[in-house]
Amino acid sequence: MTARHLVIRILALLSVILGANYVIWRWLASVNWEAWWIAVPLVIAETYSLIDTFFFALTMWRARDRPAPRSAPEGTADVFITTYNEPVEMVMATARAAVRIRYPHRTWILDDGARADMARAAEKAGIGYITRTEDWVGKPRHAKAGNLNNALLQTDGEFLLILDADQVPHPDILDKTLGYFADDPDVALVQTPQWFVNVDDADPLGSQAPLFYGPIQQGKDGWNAAFFCGSNAVLRRDALMQLGIVGYVRSLEDSLSAALRAASRMLQRATADRSVPPELQRELSGLQEVVSTARSEIATGAPIGDVTYRVQTAVHEASRRLVDRDIAAMNADLEAIGELPLQRDAQLDALVVDDGGLDALAVRELSPLGAVAAIDGLLAALRVDRPDEAQPLQPLATISVTEDMATAMQLHALGWRSVYHHETLAEGLAPEDLRTMLTQRLRWAQGTLQVLLRDNPLTKKGLDAGQRLMYFATMWSYLSGFAAVVYIAAPVIYLLFGVLPVTAWTVDFFVRFLPYFLVNQILFVVVAKGLRTWRGQQYSLALFPVWIAACVSAFRDVVLGESLNFVVTKKDGRASGGPPWRQIWPQLTAIALLAVAAVVGLIRVALGTADGTGTLVNTVWVVYDLAVLSVIIQAARYRGFRPETAALDERQDA
Amino acid sequence: MNITLTTHDDYAVVAVEGRLTATGAPRLRQSVDDAVAAGRARVVIDMGAVEFIDSSGIGALIGGLKSTRLADGDLRIAAVPETVRRVLKLTNLDRVLREYPNAEAAFDVR
Numbered sequence: 001m002t003a004r005h006l007v008i009r010i011l012a013l014l015s016v017i018l019g020a021n022y023v024i025w026r027w028l029a030s031v032n033w034e035a036w037w038i039a040v041p042l043v044i045a046e047t048y049s050l051i052d053t054f055f056f057a058l059t060m061w062r063a064r065d066r067p068a069p070r071s072a073p074e075g076t077a078d079v080f081i082t083t084y085n086e087p088v089e090m091v092m093a094t095a096r097a098a099v100r101i102r103y104p105h106r107t108w109i110l111d112d113g114a115r116a117d118m119a120r121a122a123e124k125a126g127i128g129y130i131t132r133t134e135d136w137v138g139k140p141r142h143a144k145a146g147n148l149n150n151a152l153l154q155t156d157g158e159f160l161l162i163l164d165a166d167q168v169p170h171p172d173i174l175d176k177t178l179g180y181f182a183d184d185p186d187v188a189l190v191q192t193p194q195w196f197v198n199v200d201d202a203d204p205l206g207s208q209a210p211l212f213y214g215p216i217q218q219g220k221d222g223w224n225a226a227f228f229c230g231s232n233a234v235l236r237r238d239a240l241m242q243l244g245i246v247g248y249v250r251s252l253e254d255s256l257s258a259a260l261r262a263a264s265r266m267l268q269r270a271t272a273d274r275s276v277p278p279e280l281q282r283e284l285s286g287l288q289e290v291v292s293t294a295r296s297e298i299a300t301g302a303p304i305g306d307v308t309y310r311v312q313t314a315v316h317e318a319s320r321r322l323v324d325r326d327i328a329a330m331n332a333d334l335e336a337i338g339e340l341p342l343q344r345d346a347q348l349d350a351l352v353v354d355d356g357g358l359d360a361l362a363v364r365e366l367s368p369l370g371a372v373a374a375i376d377g378l379l380a381a382l383r384v385d386r387p388d389e390a391q392p393l394q395p396l397a398t399i400s401v402t403e404d405m406a407t408a409m410q411l412h413a414l415g416w417r418s419v420y421h422h423e424t425l426a427e428g429l430a431p432e433d434l435r436t437m438l439t440q441r442l443r444w445a446q447g448t449l450q451v452l453l454r455d456n457p458l459t460k461k462g463l464d465a466g467q468r469l470m471y472f473a474t475m476w477s478y479l480s481g482f483a484a485v486v487y488i489a490a491p492v493i494y495l496l497f498g499v500l501p502v503t504a505w506t507v508d509f510f511v512r513f514l515p516y517f518l519v520n521q522i523l524f525v526v527v528a529k530g531l532r533t534w535r536g537q538q539y540s541l542a543l544f545p546v547w548i549a550a551c552v553s554a555f556r557d558v559v560l561g562e563s564l565n566f567v568v569t570k571k572d573g574r575a576s577g578g579p580p581w582r583q584i585w586p587q588l589t590a591i592a593l594l595a596v597a598a599v600v601g602l603i604r605v606a607l608g609t610a611d612g613t614g615t616l617v618n619t620v621w622v623v624y625d626l627a628v629l630s631v632i633i634q635a636a637r638y639r640g641f642r643p644e645t646a647a648l649d650e651r652q653d654a
Numbered sequence: 655m656n657i658t659l660t661t662h663d664d665y666a667v668v669a670v671e672g673r674l675t676a677t678g679a680p681r682l683r684q685s686v687d688d689a690v691a692a693g694r695a696r697v698v699i700d701m702g703a704v705e706f707i708d709s710s711g712i713g714a715l716i717g718g719l720k721s722t723r724l725a726d727g728d729l730r731i732a733a734v735p736e737t738v739r740r741v742l743k744l745t746n747l748d749r750v751l752r753e754y755p756n757a758e759a760a761f762d763v764r
Contacts, residue, residue: 275677277676277710280677326709330712330713333720334716334720337723
């Protein structure tokens with residue numbers, strides 16, 4: 001362990017201890033219960049932040065520089081460039097760079113937009129071109145995950161380098177990364193940083209994520225939980241295919257158990273129904289036994305094929321018996337009619353229901369079993385070809401609009417390992433306007449929260465404790481929008497109305513709060529080691545409306561079943577239209593309120609109607625909030641990236 | 655499934671609505687018997703609103719045919735939807751139960 005790492009560990013430990021000391025005191029001794037409507041939200045927000053601190057400390061505990069792989073690169077490789085609607089020239093620039101990658105490989109453009117000019121450009125350059133197969137017509141497309149899954153079944157490289165359309169790779173990207181797979185046969189993923197060329201030092205949109213593609217991924221890597229981030233990563237085909245197969249089997253098991261459970265319930269109800277004729281009731285209760293046997297067989301891991309076959313056979317036989325009875329009764333009736341002395345009807349002579357008719361009636365649609373809706377649903381669920389999907393195997397996770405995180409988590413749950421390689425090996429383009437950036441962040445947040453709601457890492461089988469916490473930490477950070485609202489509201493309420501959320505800003509408060517706050521900041525500075533992390537800090541608070549919107553829409557999607565739209569991030573410069581003032585009104589309102597509150601607070605002190613210390617603390621707080629929120633105005637006014645030379649040319653032209 | 659029995663001067667109409675299956679078949683039989691008991695052995699089954707029929711449903715039609723014939727009457731079917739017609743064809747029963755365009759027409763002809 002290096003000295004720096006030791007310092008980080010000490011600071012990490014201290015900040016958690018001091019934080020716990022402060023927050024426990026807050027709960028037990030300093031909540032102003034008379035103003036509970038702001039006091040309780042504030043102490044909850046502070047608790048939220050403490051947990052966030054804990055996760056950060058835990059991540060940093062194992063952050064380290066990973067040694068380069070020992071093995072030489074080996075194996076066959078495919079390079080996938082995913083595109084949907086990016087300009088052909090941009091995709092081709094990436095593709096040509098991909099062709100120049102030194103390690104032997106094949107390059108493919110995965111064009112989800114199936115554009116003719118893209119196909120022509122690829123062909124002209126001799127680059128592989130893949131679009132969705134016929135199988136996808138009328139089936140869920142699963143956005144980028146679907147695009148990759150489609151390509152997986154049409155290629156055969158052992159390793160897959162995945163690149164977004166704008167991520168221009170360095171020639172040594174495979175040489176640097178493939179060795180990890182040779183070192184450890186359990187490694188399924190090597191992620192490298194995403195770095196953007198069209199961003200200057202000020203980075204008003206906070207596009208570079210130096211803390212994430214640095215200490216945070218390194219820390220997660222220390223817990224064997226480095227994430228897949230969708231691009232600039234190499235994946236092991238074997239691992240993905242295993243994921244696809246496991247997912248397929250699990251989805252069969254799930255749908256089968258659900259169908260059997262529902263069928264069992266409905267059969268029970270039907271058997272108890274007095275209006276059901278006795279012979280049908282007998283068959284139904286027989287079937288109920290078959291279904292409950294099947295359920296226990298599935299639970300003990302019997303082969304799905306055998307179980308479904310037995311159920312299907314039993315249903316068919318029951319069906320046949322019932323139809324036979326009906327037909328026998330009909331034939332008897334017809335015979336009786338034929339024997340009637342009067343009204344003999346010539347039409348009746350020839351009539352006997354033949355075997356063909358019998359077979360036709362015995363299919364479930366026409367048998368009396370069809371009267372029981374459960375049987376229909378049951379038999380549909382027993383199909384093993386997953387008729388609702390384009391391909392039964394969907395290796396990349398399709399449960400979220402951010403397929404990358406979900407996929408990585410499922411790989412980890414199967415026991416695969418991941419690597420974060422901390423060296424920029426591809427250079428991409430960041431969004432250049434606030435509108436596009438907001439959309440992108442919203443999607444990331446929505447996707448992450450979808451995974452939380454659909455596949456909670458805390459309870460997911462197969463993950464170890466560290467991995468659970470690393471995944472949960474990221475999800476937790478997306479809940480910050482609610483805390484941010486409280487952190488903005490509390491000082492405003494104090495300065496405007498003199499309502500105290502804390503019993504007093506006394507020595508007791510400062511001796512607990514300041515050490516926590518300071519150690520936390522020092523930890524941050526040491527970890528960042530000169531990286532520009534202020535933008536990231538600003539945005540984690542300043543985008544509070546986005547985070548809240550993401551929580552709401554993910555909840556509506558997963559819990560209420562309303563679907564989300566997948567939005568492709570625009571990479572070619574700016575979206576049209578001016579600054580999106582309408583989209584950032586919550587931040588603008590907050591800024592106005594904070595400013596007004598600061599002025600009112602000072603006036604109240606001057607008039608002698610407010611407490612000096614309280615006003616000072618809250619004014620400092622307001623200034624901090626304003627410094628953080630100001631980034632949104634800067635971002636809204638941002639005119640896009642201008643390389644210095646281009647700016648110079650323009651000046652000369654003018 | 656809903657069943658409505660309407661008696662006319664010399665025939666009765668049994669209108670069936672919904673799915674004519676094992677659970678509804680006994681009730682259809684009962685309605686036909688009721689009509690016969692009320693002295694209307696000539697019965698039209700109005701199938702216009704039948705969504706679906708299974709072998710028990712067909713059995714009930716034949717059962718009704720038998721009980722009306724035993725009472726010197728007849729059972730006829732009217733306004734048969736395509737789904738039901740297909741099943742009747744499949745089992746040759748279209749040759750036993752001739753269909754009429756509507757309930758009023760069923761006993762007009764003779």
